Amino acid sequence: MIRIEKLNQKYGGTQILWDLDLEVERGSCTCIMGRNGAGKTTLLKCLMGLLPTSDGKILYQGESIEGSPAQARAKMGIGYVPQGRDIFPLLTVEENLQIGLPARRDGLKKIPERVFELFPVLKDMLHRRGGDLSGGQQQQLAIGRALVIDPKVLILDEPNEGIQPNIVRQIADVVTQLNEEDGLTVILVEQKLGFARRVGKEFRLMQKGSVVAADKMANLDDGLIRQYLAV
Numbered sequence: 194m195i196r197i198e199k200l201n202q203k204y205g206g207t208q209i210l211w212d213l214d215l216e217v218e219r220g221s222c223t224c225i226m227g228r229n230g231a232g233k234t235t236l237l238k239c240l241m242g243l244l245p246t247s248d249g250k251i252l253y254q255g256e257s258i259e260g261s262p263a264q265a266r267a268k269m270g271i272g273y274v275p276q277g278r279d280i281f282p283l284l285t286v287e288e289n290l291q292i293g294l295p296a297r298r299d300g301l302k303k304i305p306e307r308v309f310e311l312f313p314v315l316k317d318m319l320h321r322r323g324g325d326l327s328g329g330q331q332q333q334l335a336i337g338r339a340l341v342i343d344p345k346v347l348i349l350d351e352p353n354e355g356i357q358p359n360i361v362r363q364i365a366d367v368v369t370q371l372n373e374e375d376g377l378t379v380i381l382v383e384q385k386l387g388f389a390r391r392v393g394k395e396f397r398l399m400q401k402g403s404v405v406a407a408d409k410m411a412n413l414d415d416g417l418i419r420q421y422l423a424v
């Protein structure tokens with residue numbers, strides 16, 4: 194579904210991604226892991242078109258997309274939940290959700306009911322300002338907003354950062370449902386090993402801007418954890 198070949202990215206003179214290769218199959222749930230600064234967020238931003246790349250290829254359903262802007266990628270069905278959520282604090286929950294509607298391919302003008310089935314709290318808070326929600330509710334809103342575009346691929350950058358444990362469990366269940374029942378391909382950056390093991394079916398380990406290991410989650414053993422994740 195997504196293939197990245199020899200991707201390079203630089204912030205000014207500092208190179209962050211180095212000849213990065215990544216393959217994600219349709220219907221998979223892939224966890225991208227690695228120590229702080231390995232380049233995980235940078236990779237997701239490049240995939241979403243929020244950062245320019247120096248060279249390399251990004252193929253989505255066989256089509257080269259590295260020159261397409263982020264809005265075009267959203268329209269192709271790539272949904273993105275950024276690190277830190279980035280919801281609009283002064284807009285209501287409803288307005289935050291409506292922002293995704295123009296990116297829908299089917300022209301639907303109404304927030305899909307599925308969003309409220311997955312996150313009933315958003316229906317209860319529809320007219321509250323985004324900024325008045327708790328961190329966990331804002332995270333649910335950020336995921337709901339990405340779902341409004343009717344994505345085929347859902348990209349989540351550390352959805353559990355700073356969130357209380359009961360909401361973390363709820364988010365884990367929703368991500369699994371989206372992957373297994375709705376058939377979404379999921380790409381998730383996750384630092385917490387427990388969550389990654391619970392939700393991810395595949396892993397990719399990053400170090401210094403490259404993918405250095407890739408396998409089924411069941412094969413993420415102590416040796417790999419010590420080598421690439423332990424601090």
Ligand SMILES: Nc1ncnc2c1ncn2[C@@H]1O[C@H](COP(=O)(O)OP(=O)(O)OP(=O)(O)O)[C@@H](O)[C@H]1O
Pocket residue numbers: 204207209227228229230231232233234235236
């Ligand atoms: N806007 C920027 N300008 C310059 N350097 C940046 C910028 N954003 C990130 N970097 C650098 O790029 C490197 C990779 O950062 P990135 O956020 O992609 O890593 P990460 O693996 O997601 O880390 P974390 O787990 O801490 O979020 C880091 O060394 C970081 O300091």
